[in-house]
Amino acid sequence: MILVRLIEWLRARPRGVRGVSYAVLALLVVADALPWVVDKTHAHTEAEHLPGFWSVFGFAACTLIILVSKAWGHAGIMQGEDYYDE
Amino acid sequence: MSSFWLHPALVMLGGAALLPLVPERVRRGWLLLVPALAFARTLGLEPGTWGEVRFLDWTLVFGRVDRLSLVFGYIMALMAVLATLYGLHVRRVGEHVAAWVYAGGSLGAIYAGDWVTLFMFWELMALASVFLIWYRGRPESLGAGYRYLLVHVAGGVALLAGIVLHYQATRSLAFEALDVAQPTLATYLVMTGFILNAAVPPLHAWLPDAYGEATFNGSVFLSALTTKTAVYALARGLPGLDLLVPLGVIMAVYGVVYAVLENDSRRLLAYHIISQVGYMVAGVGLADLDTPVGQLALNGACAHAFAHILYKGLLFMGTGAVLHMTGESRFTRLGGLYPKMPWTFLFTLIGGLSISAFPLFSGFVSKSMIVAASFEDHRLWAGFGLMLASAGTFLHTGLKVPYFIWFGDNPCTPEVWARARDPGWNMTLAMAITAGLCVFIGCYTPYLYAMLPFQPVTYQPYTSYHVAETLQVLLFTALGFFLFLKKLTPEPTISLDTDWFYRRGGRAFLRLAEGPVRALDAWWGERYRRTGLAGVVRAAREAGWFDQRVIDGAVDGLAAAVRAGGERLRALQRAHLQESLLLALAVMALGLVGWMLYQVWRP
Numbered sequence: 001m002i003l004v005r006l007i008e009w010l011r012a013r014p015r016g017v018r019g020v021s022y023a024v025l026a027l028l029v030v031a032d033a034l035p036w037v038v039d040k041t042h043a044h045t046e047a048e049h050l051p052g053f054w055s056v057f058g059f060a061a062c063t064l065i066i067l068v069s070k071a072w073g074h075a076g077i078m079q080g081e082d083y084y085d086e
Numbered sequence: 087m088s089s090f091w092l093h094p095a096l097v098m099l100g101g102a103a104l105l106p107l108v109p110e111r112v113r114r115g116w117l118l119l120v121p122a123l124a125f126a127r128t129l130g131l132e133p134g135t136w137g138e139v140r141f142l143d144w145t146l147v148f149g150r151v152d153r154l155s156l157v158f159g160y161i162m163a164l165m166a167v168l169a170t171l172y173g174l175h176v177r178r179v180g181e182h183v184a185a186w187v188y189a190g191g192s193l194g195a196i197y198a199g200d201w202v203t204l205f206m207f208w209e210l211m212a213l214a215s216v217f218l219i220w221y222r223g224r225p226e227s228l229g230a231g232y233r234y235l236l237v238h239v240a241g242g243v244a245l246l247a248g249i250v251l252h253y254q255a256t257r258s259l260a261f262e263a264l265d266v267a268q269p270t271l272a273t274y275l276v277m278t279g280f281i282l283n284a285a286v287p288p289l290h291a292w293l294p295d296a297y298g299e300a301t302f303n304g305s306v307f308l309s310a311l312t313t314k315t316a317v318y319a320l321a322r323g324l325p326g327l328d329l330l331v332p333l334g335v336i337m338a339v340y341g342v343v344y345a346v347l348e349n350d351s352r353r354l355l356a357y358h359i360i361s362q363v364g365y366m367v368a369g370v371g372l373a374d375l376d377t378p379v380g381q382l383a384l385n386g387a388c389a390h391a392f393a394h395i396l397y398k399g400l401l402f403m404g405t406g407a408v409l410h411m412t413g414e415s416r417f418t419r420l421g422g423l424y425p426k427m428p429w430t431f432l433f434t435l436i437g438g439l440s441i442s443a444f445p446l447f448s449g450f451v452s453k454s455m456i457v458a459a460s461f462e463d464h465r466l467w468a469g470f471g472l473m474l475a476s477a478g479t480f481l482h483t484g485l486k487v488p489y490f491i492w493f494g495d496n497p498c499t500p501e502v503w504a505r506a507r508d509p510g511w512n513m514t515l516a517m518a519i520t521a522g523l524c525v526f527i528g529c530y531t532p533y534l535y536a537m538l539p540f541q542p543v544t545y546q547p548y549t550s551y552h553v554a555e556t557l558q559v560l561l562f563t564a565l566g567f568f569l570f571l572k573k574l575t576p577e578p579t580i581s582l583d584t585d586w587f588y589r590r591g592g593r594a595f596l597r598l599a600e601g602p603v604r605a606l607d608a609w610w611g612e613r614y615r616r617t618g619l620a621g622v623v624r625a626a627r628e629a630g631w632f633d634q635r636v637i638d639g640a641v642d643g644l645a646a647a648v649r650a651g652g653e654r655l656r657a658l659q660r661a662h663l664q665e666s667l668l669l670a671l672a673v674m675a676l677g678l679v680g681w682m683l684y685q686v687w688r689p
Contacts, residue, residue, distance in 0.1 A: 003432060061478070066481070066570050073347040083582070
């Protein structure tokens, strides 16, 4: 099947995939800084006018969610699968 | 009433009532026909008030058809078609009957024009849906089903109390928006009933408990109907209730936090229902309908409910297919399945991209309306809170679910690996159609926007700023996912939630009661030892022989017999209880159908 072949083709080239991914991320931030590409006149707050604001927000949100949730989970919320068994 | 108005719920309930009588060789045709007819009926509904019935001193309204009920009725009926197609090969007739009565209940609640009719169908939904959990047949599903029923009955009582108080105060049963500017006890009781069904924390723990334990196709129905019917009820009864905004934002973040910890793919999706319904609840809270922002918010809540029903149904279909084929739904027991189940992977990924609001997928055009409304209403904390939850949504449903099922390490047992392959044609077709709809809604906005309650919809999701904002948040979340991959590896645990209080509360009470009982026992024993006379002791020793040989034998034998009998009785009782409930449900549905028919045809 073509989808499986595509996945395997990509998996065989981890360096290339990684390189392209980083390039896309960089391009996004660059595009965000160019007013004629991304029109920021309708942004709601001052902070959003900073180039790459939502990139930082996304990464920070992701990190925060992972760290806070895991801390919460390991504070006694996560229990063995047989916790409720008699 | 002169003419007969065919209620779409009547099609589902009538179809369900006749299903056991349909011969097996044409059953599949019936299964496809009935939901399709119900869907066609929702398409043919004319706005207005229909199906008015005199009952005691009240006028019940079965068919209040306006733009709000039309859009919800449309999507519920459409999902009934897709979910039935998905479970077409399931042989247990009872399961289809339960699913259809449940869907009929939802349609009935949506078109209900008065509180009594709403309540009746509301309870019918709870009663019917519990069978979709019980039919899984595991001992855990039995317990989960009872807890589900218990919680919903409690919510129903709150709703009923609210309705009674409201009726007492206003002498009106019309199901219209309550006065949210001056909330009374009735308002809060009605709200409690509604938000319990919408799974707002702390009244939410029934949802992951039940949806993770339901049958593979039952969860598809469950994920669509209960919470979104509650969103409809909130949008109808409590638009603009300010309290709903913080509750919705908390919900959106809460679901995301628990999704990090979850090891079961279907429970993870269940937590993401809570998160996504949070957007809708916040949208309803922002919906001060006299302002353009409020109208945008309510449109957003409806649009998001519509899109959500499809992509969440799709996600439950994908993980349900994995469960159905491999018998496993936990991440720690799955992995590397992409060569075995590629189609299921593709469709689940489309569901994941839709829920994450990726551009060109359905969530992008619906979720953003609510976020935009919260920013435009100058509630920055709500807007940023919902954006934070968006990052979490992509992190889990878009990345964690596909990655740990189809890629990652491969901890599959040989049995799981051997059983894994794409499911049968009907399941694949249902997933394909749903996935197609998710992409269609994302690419062609007029389809969804033209159905929304407030027209014209001027909102435009595809602006350069919005696309850039979304892509940055999502792709940098993806970066975080791969950097923290080690930390995100699922652990074979369950997470305690507010259901702890009723699952362990009973035992805590027992333990609490145990202390005094034991103390009394010890005191009694001590008295007996001290006042025991020597003669009594000797007599007792002699009597002891008789006691040990004869009485003990008889008592032990009797005890063993009673215990065995009790075990058998207990199994019997549980099975019987379920059967009688199903029977009662069928009789109720039939009675309802008959009564409705009688009322509308009566001269």
